[in-house]
Amino acid sequence: MKTMLTGLVTFAIGMALWLWGLDIEIVIFTPSKVGVVLMIVGGLEFAYGLFKALRPEQR
Numbered sequence: 001m002k003t004m005l006t007g008l009v010t011f012a013i014g015m016a017l018w019l020w021g022l023d024i025e026i027v028i029f030t031p032s033k034v035g036v037v038l039m040i041v042g043g044l045e046f047a048y049g050l051f052k053a054l055r056p057e058q059r
Helices: 001-022 032-054
Strands: none
Touching: 001 032
16 A cells, blocks of 8 residues: 555656646756656556555465
């Protein structure tokens, strides 16, 4: 459950950077591109947490 929550938070931060960072350009990186990467990582983390929650317990 904690993995899914951190995935959603990471996705939300990435979406905020992507939406509001389009006009800003910093020397090293562009916030909109970092936002896209964070959205991908957050989505993968959420999917992994969902996978862990839905699979049967192994003993």
